[in-house]
Amino acid sequence: MVELIIFVLMGAVALGGAVAVVKARNPVYGAMGLMAALFALAVFYVVHLAHFVAAVQVIVYAGAVITLFLFVIMFVGVDRAERLTEKLAVQRPAALAVLAGVLALAGVLVITGQFDWVITVGEGAEVRGTVEEIGANLISVEEGGVQRASRWLLPFEATSLLLIVAAVGAVSLAFYRPRRKEEPDDETAGADRPGRPS
Amino acid sequence: MDWIDVLLVVARVVAVFALLMGVCTLLVWFERKVVADMQNRVGPDRAGPWGILQTVADGVKLFFKEQVTPRKVELGLYLAAPMLAAVPAFLMFMVVPFGRPFTITLGGEERLVPLQGADLNVGLLYVLAMSSVAVYAVVLAGWSSGSKYPLLGGVRATAQAISYEAAMGxxxxPVVLFTGSMRISEIVAAQSSTLTFLGWNIGFPAWNVVVLAPSFLIFTISAVxxxxxxPFDLVEAEQEIVGGFHTEYSGLRFALFFLAEYINMFTMSALAVTLFFGGWSGPAWDGVLPAAVSALLPTVWFFVKVLVFLFIFVWLRATLPRLRYDQLMTLGWKRLIPSSLVWLFFIGGALAVRRFGLPWS
Structure with a gap:
């Protein structure tokens, strides 16, 4: 019961923070939203008794990553509303198509009742586990965590692949410029802000 | 876990809160008195005996002062920043044990009460997490004030915090490697015996500082x-940037920043004592003295040790000139971080040899 209440509360915080990251007019509020979302995740880890992952989550993300974000925002001064015109024309339809695909996949899985996944192959037989088991084994550092992590190698590596895809995507989006230059570059946008070295 | 246990947990948390408030009040007075002494002044001497109630009077005054809100502030973050400063300051002390656990009989059951807010299995990481959260208060206060000097203070604070957090972590x-635990009560327990040197008990407490002196030095500098x-107060250097991040704050909002600073100072001293000087461990003379006195003595040892560190903090403030910004960065990145890495490498190698033997044997 307590777990459910925490889940609903923190889930709302995480979703609200995630929406704020995308929707906030002011990048500082966006960074704060990201921090709220990451804190909510840390609370989820604590609920699942993965204290180590929760502490590392706060240290790495809240302590280092978002502090750097704020530092950049304050120093470079990008705190004016970003232009909301899309640079990539195909972005929105592509995202919708991917979303539809994911939803369709989830629907098929729910209808067919397929809730366990092949987590490792070899040693004769394939091992299967549900999503909950995979999650619990990946974030736990209690006794035997390393051995189990090596047994659950496939989902672990799949997660890291996802992170690499996201990182590469972020870099390529940041470096993408349309051919025709209509407006000045982002680098000059905040020149009049205080705190920028001249 | 019945309701009495729940009440005990609540009582512990409230006790820590009350302790921090009381300590903060005394600490401000202590600092002003010591600095005054070092500068050949008298210091506060009107409110109460030796001016000991001066902080209370100042607190009451701040409570009733007007809280000015400048027109150009980002109101939401401006109001949130003082709370973001005070809350992590209180939370950080929660994992520090300040006395020996004692048993008490309540509801017909013996219960063990540790004198500690919470004994987490990742206590040390929790401390680092809270100290990294505390940075936000300064950064956001500086940015949301919508004014030049606070912004400069906020930028300085971010750079300083990022640099010295790494060194501190x-x-x-080495402390975790050496004691083999991140649970702070176990780190204290590991230091409660006496040292054995060349198979011969020399009667000196087995404090971590004996073996890990370089760690202690780096920790103390980065804690300051x-x-x-x-000398690291560039963030609020009066002569250059008025008051830094809290220039635009007044009344109770300013009081929260002030409170957080002194609580952090106390917590850092308590951590230095706990991690390197045996925490509350010390002779309790069980069986010789009455049981109540024996139970109380560890707390007394703890506070005596912490007081030494608080004095050092004040001493530094009274005697050292402020670092320049480039000196600050040089000290952090070119001295502290490399030396802590070298020391970590060395202690890791030494512990590996002790455990597994030499690689060629």
Whole structure:
């Protein structure tokens, strides 16, 4: 019961923070939203008794990553509303198509009742586990965590692949410029802000 | 876990809160008195005996002062920043044990009461997490004030916090390696015996500082920097940037920043004592003295040790000139971080040899 209440509360915080990251007019509020979302995740880890992952989550993300974000925002001064015109024309339809695909996949899985996944192959037989088991084994550092992590190698590596895809995507989006230059570059946008070295 | 246990947990948390408030009040007075002494002044001497109630009077005054809100502030973050400063300051002390656990009989059951807010299995990481959260208060206060000097203070604070957090985290890794635990009560327990040197008990307490002196040095320097106190107080350097991040704050909002700074100073001293000087461990003379006195003595040892560190904090402030910005960065990145890495490498190798033997044997 307590777990459910925490889940609903923190889930709302995480979703609200995630929406704020995308929707906030002011990048500082966006960074704060990201921090709220990451804190909510840390609370989820604590609920699942993965204290180590929760502490590392706060240290790495809240302590280092978002502090750097704020530092950049304050120093470079990008705190004016970003232009909301899309640079990539195909972005929105592509995202919708991917979303539809994911939803369709989830629907098929729910209808067919397929809730366990092949987590490792070899040693004769394939091992299967549900999503909950995979999650619990990946974030736990209690006794035997390393051995189990090596047994659950496939989902672990799949997660890291996802992170690499996201990182590469972020870099390529940041470096993408349309051919025709209509407006000045982002680098000059905040020149009049205080705190920028001249 | 019945309701009495729940009440005990609540009582512990409230006790820590009350302790921190009381300590903060006394600490401000202590600092003003010691600095005054070092500068040949008298210091506060009107409110109460030796001016000991001066902080209370100042607190009441701040409580009733007008809270000015400048027109150009980002109101939401401007109001949130003082709370973001005070809350992590209180939370950080929650994992520090300040006395020996004692048993008490309540509801017909013997219950063990540790004198500690919470004994987490990742206590040390929790401390680092809270100290990294505390940075936000300064950064956001500086940015949301919508004014030049606070912004400069906020930018300085971010750079300083990022630099010295790394050194502080690295200086704590040897402690974890050496004691084999991140649970703070176990770190204290590991230091409660006496040292054996060449198979011969020399009667000196087995404090971590004996073996990990370089770690202790790096931790102390970065702790002073983390609390933004002199000589690392560029964040609020009066002569250059008025008051830094809290220039635009007044009344109770300013009081919260002030409170957080002194609590952080106390917590850092308590951590230095706990991690390197045996925490509350010390002779309790069980069976010789009455049981109540024996139970209380460890707390007394703890506070005596912490007082020494608080004095050092004040001493530094009274005597050292402020670092220049480039000196601050040089000290952090070119001295502290490399030396803590070298020391970590060395202690890791030494512990590996002790455990597994020499690689060629």
């Amino acid at each position: 690295l200086s704590l890794v 920097a983390e609390t933004n106190r002199a």
